[in-house]
Amino acid sequence: MALRLPRIGTSQVAALVLILAANWMVSPQFFDIRMQDGRLFGSLIDVLNRGAPVALLSLGMVLVIAMRGIDLSVGAVMAICGAIAASLADSHSLPVVLAAALGAGLACGLWNGLLVAVLGIQPIVATLILMVAGRGIAQLITEGRIVTFTSPELAFLGSGSVLGLPTPVVLTLGMLALTLLVVRGTALGLMIEATGGNPRASALAGVGTRVITVAVYMWSGLCAALAGIVAAADILGADANNAGLWLELDAILAVVIGGTSLFGGRFSVILAVVGALIIQAMNTGILLSGFPPETNLVVKALVVLAVLLAQSPRLGGFLAGLGVLFGRRP
């Protein structure tokens, strides 16, 4: 009896397993996990922990892309929210800090959403505005320096642990569950897919496309804010010049690796997170391997190419055709 694999997600999970196996080959202690000061410690945990910011971004990005949009501003929003959190951390209580940072993220999302849904500006241009301006705003908040803080409550969000798991991982799992609950537990996911597939038809069918679009950009802003808080908490400071730099591209890549089309429509939240883990597993593997740093980007590009090729239906058909051709040979 032939083993039947699920139709979607096979290539992503296979890619993740292959990359983890490759990491194990370059670094035999890759799967070693031990307890260190009450938290799990090992390369595998690093993959989860370091992958958390991009995974958080991809949770917002996947919904935006499903609406046939794109959010280039998430990296800059991370910098803004990290800067706000770090600036307030030592003078205000944690709830105030979180409310301010997450509120800023929602406001950034609202801005993007209004530009796209109300003014009808193309998403790539609309979010590019905040991508460029946002980093400047973050630099204004930090006055161009690295703002450090000592608040242990905020630091806990970056380097603490819950039941041995690093806090960023727990936060990401929580947000993943929440996202799934909202988009799959209600009709919202269906409406997002419908709007992404054909906004006009959906609007005519009674879907509130405009409100949903704004809401989805706000969700993306919220996820970016959380990622920014985690990034700032991790290094006990806000680095406006570098926090979240180019991570919007990693988030888009994670979503695309997860099989969601940039043309909108169908999407998978879980596979976007798997995509983020693939990217991080690759990054961690490169760091463990001891290759010279000049090769980092080339290795990364080759692996991404391989993962995307493996998903290409045309290439699959071509290879199957080759198989048939060679199989028939006597």
Added chain:
Amino acid sequence: MNFKTLLLATALSGVAAGALLSAPAQAAELTIGFSQIGSESGWRAAETTVSKSEAKKRNINFKIADAQQKQENQIKAIRSFIAQGVDAIFLAPVVATGWDAVLKEAKEAQIPVVLLDRDIDPSGKELYLTAVTSDSVAEGKVAGQWLVKTVGSKPCNVVELQGTVGASVATNRKKGFEDGIAGASNVKIVRSQTGDFTRAKGKEVMESFIKAEGGGKNICAVYAHNDDMMVGAIQAMKEAGLKPGTDVLTVSIDAVPDIFKAMAAGEANATVELTPNMAGPAFDAIIAYKAKGTVPPKWIQTESKLYTQADNPKAIYESKKDLGY
């Protein structure tokens, strides 16, 4: 500046030629324009702050134009300084090329130009008086020599956190460190990766180094191309249960305030200063040039000073923290 002042300055310098550098009063009424790049980093902000206070010390009328990282703004600023007839122009060039035309204008107006912190394309050598920069190879070398001296004859595996791949500072600091440890066969670099000069990447890369080197037991020292990466690496070591500063030696470059905080806490061992005081030596060169016509060497190299835990890091932190780093 008028002829009288020049005469006075010349006369005074004739009396006390050696005291010129330390006797700023004669420089009164010198007006110097400074085209600063912008606020690209904490160090740059500190350089601006220190330049202002150095100018004040010498009683110089100092005008700073912030170029916001744009060459066109710098060129505009230089033209405006020429129009104002300043006595000298300082330039921290944002890029290496494209300065020939505007520097020729300054030369025709007989206004000497001093480059700060960065050099320009060699074709323009005759267009400026001197360049005050640090030697990033020397910085790496000082760091390497400190490590060799500190470990003595014990074997020492070093992990290196490099700056951004391709940045000349990173290449030079790497080369300098390698030169510094070249004579000691017991000190060797076992791992080297880029941390992009940032805290976050420094921490992430260090986490991987620790795992790849038996939980950090095989690591004797960390060398980072800047202090920010080291601050991240120190956090990674602490989270892995290691004691940076005692179990693992640390040496990095830049001397930003936060590394002194870590040194005061015993978590960092040494840093090599990239001084934010580039303007000081430039002022002195201009004062000597204006007063006596002393032509300074084409390159004034700033000192790459080593700081360790013995240098009262707490006091240095207090003195540096308000410079704008």
